[in-house]
Amino acid sequence: MAQKQRTSIKRPSSKDVAKLAGVSRATVSAYLNRTRYVSPELSEKIEQAIQELHYTPDPVARALKLQDTKTIGLIIPVMSNFYMPLMQVVNEVAHQNAYGLLLCSSEEDPEREREVLEIFLAKRVSGIMMAPCSEKNRKLLNDIQQKGTPIVQVNRKIDGLEADSVVSHNFKAAYTATEHLIHKGRKRIVFLGYDPDSLVNAEKKTGYDAALADYKIADNLTILVKEHQREQIRTAFRTFLETGQSFDGLICTTQGKTAIGLQLLKAYALRIPQDVAVIGFDDTPWSSLLWPPLTVISENTYTMGEEATKLLLKRIENKEKIAPQHIVLEDELIIREST
Template sequence: MTTIADVARHAGVSVATVSHVMNRTRHVEPETAERVHSAIAALRYSPNTLARSLRRGETKTIGLLLPDNSNPFFASVARQIEDAGFLAGYTVILCNSDGSAEKEERYLQVLMAKQIDGLIFAGSSDHARVFANVLPGVPAVLLDREIHSVNVDSVLVDHDHGGYLAGRYLVGLGHEKIGVIGGPRDSSSSPARLRGFARALQEAGLDLPANAVVDSDYHFAGGRTAMERLMAQAPGITALFACNDLMAMGALTVLRGRGLRVPDDMSMIGFDDIPYAVTTWPPLTTIAQPVEKIGTRAVSLLLARVAEPAAHSRREVLTPVLVERESCAPLRQ
């Protein structure tokens, strides 16, 4: 394997001169620099960037731990983080935890062994214990999570406001009997979306009965199962709020199977605005999360934390917006 010493001998210069030419750390006469570049090309020398980074105490890698990259929302977030990291000169290592605290802990140990420069982390319900035990002193940003016991930055979405937008929109269309398919109660997002939704109904003088809410798992199949249950226990509903788009799409297949039309017989609104939301029939009205901002701000905060490890923790809250499409309509009398 060609070494930097081989390049120096071929060019007739010192190893230090080759290093200065490659790293641009000192002025080198143009003729000398040209000999070094010619030697590098002739010997096909490729520096060991990992070793160089380790000597500087960095690896230019970011660990990204998500619950489920098969979910189009998390896939979109991962892509934004990868793109932003790449522009900043970082490689992103992606791990999926499937919402398991045990898998999170094992993956975090693997990432630590790889000497990542920082971590972007969306964890399970037991994330506080896992995070506090495994990652003391490692620059990190949490997505949709906060841990006040450690100095860590967070990028959050105002899920309460998103749920409120969904409720106010359906109420504004004249719907009074509305069903909800929620996500896992031990997540941070679903309870917040439900709180905002219930507040919008309460402001309109409406209740959200317990039998009109069915919890699920943020998956397509879970949306199907939840919709079957919801129609059995709350048959009079005229509109549906699903706490993510995948569950809304699962619910849509149940309605079609029963010969019901959206939005003529049932209005439906989702949450996330995943890319598939525009391909359903009808296209899905939804609450859009600012995916691009989530990814870019997470990387920006992480790199700032790497540069200033002792800085006070920062908390950024992003605002979702309503995207109107064709799956909702005024209540038919």
Template sequence: MTTSIRHIAKLAGTSVSSVSRVLNNSGYASPELRERVEAAIRTLNYTPSKGARMLRGAPSRMIGLMLPSIEVPFFGILAHAIEQELFQHGYQTLICSTAENMDHEVRYISMLLAQRVDGVIVASAFGSIEHFGVLRDAGIPIIAIDRELSGIADDAVMADHEEGGRLMARHLIDLGHRAIAIVGAPAHSQPIQLRLQGITAEMAKDGIAPATVAMAEEHSFAETYRLARELLASRPEVTAIIGTTDVSAIAAIHAIQDRGFSVPGDYSVVGFDDLPEAAYVFPRLTTVAQPIRDVGQQAARLLEALIEEHQTGDESRQGAIVKVPVTLIERDSTGPVRN
């Protein structure tokens, strides 16, 4: 197993950022802390990489892009938009697909340091983000994308997920639906939690609550299809299903049709993302469109500006959370509540 600074921090009983300060000889580290870290380094036979030792020469013109999974269509489109925008301005992109695995994130961080990247764009799959502190301590500009990274990245670019949740719920309520179920994944995702907040807040305005909320840990068609099948069998009063992503909504449509029901005749279904598949599935999916490419391009441009500020020593600009507006695209998968 490759030794990382996370292992050193655990053995030394301190934080990743504290280990970084000792390795980089940057910032204050007490003699007692330095001794503990150095002892852990000796025990684990750890050799700091050139990146971890901060041997940062001329700009590398390389950017790290860390995403939970490029198998997920949303992140594939996002990665392409970011890579193309950066390429036009002379940057190469190192794409890190972490498989929503904490150890993968930590190892990729070490790799990005060793490659002397000029900046990082990241959508972390986890609420615990201390391991990103080593990038911040190394002075590498960081942009959070699709979710916030409080305490690590002052800048973030994302769709207005909560407003999107409100739009989904309001559309179904206006069609007369009251027994509305939610199917989605991944349950731990910050954007998904924001969408759920928007959905429940909008439903509460009409004195109703979700009939059921079925969330999978893994964001896959198979898992959300299974949840939708179970929901249809156990909650006959439901007349509409909100998919927290287009993949979840399309899985729900397949589950409904496989049980011999129709969309939107028996059930209305709405999704979130407006992936290309949303316009091709039958019936065509009503969905909240988030401008994925625009989110990616804005994040890339913001990072380029941060890199320039970092290289010139300009620290006057305040961080910003950019929320990109979303819109409801009405297609064929939603209709009035059945009699």
């Protein structure tokens, strides 16, 4: 019994368009990619051929030819509410400029960060935006930039990396938070928490330390934690509470730590602000709805993401080498009843 031959519909190519329009493939390419002038007469013939053949350019072939996939690679340390506004605005601005978005998280692991960077390079992304998890991949990042793929750091910055950055003034934010509690008469202020391996934590810790030193406060109550590991943060703060050490102020350096801090203060029947004045980092929709409403350092991650995306697109479109730009955004202390 004879087998029926399968019929397949061949996708029309630029060669087919050129043949029907009576022009060269180079002219079709120039028309599609706007790489040189094509007369109105030839443009009309090419467009008619495209419509008749229902031709659509192959984006993969185009990317390989032009060495540009029109794609941004974004690496964040962890999928969290803090980074949600940043992810949204990066996606919006990329879409408005006809760019796609690849999103990955490093989970605060330098080796995983390296793997993601290698995946992005294999996919020939046009540029990379990232919140670096440590300084361990500095050499790789410098190599990537030197080979032509621009990088913009966001929220965190590696010293010595010749790449643009858009960050918050973390030192000043932590200093302001600590100073505010001191002005409220608090002398034993807990800093929850500090991960020596986290770039942004180091800046905040330095700001806290500087405020204590400037106001001649000797008691440094820093709680060491592993960034973004909720159970480890909970255990570390609970262990501190169970020591019975007295304290009258608490600074929580992320949204997650703020939630854990508030939960444990309630569990140990510590009143806010009578027993402990509390400041959280980043303003959330629930910050003003708590009782008492929470004093916070507001970090505008939406603006951070918007500025970083515009900077990256500018680098992608303009191949001219200029010195790295470093944008520092001021955070805002929003005072409410928790202090």
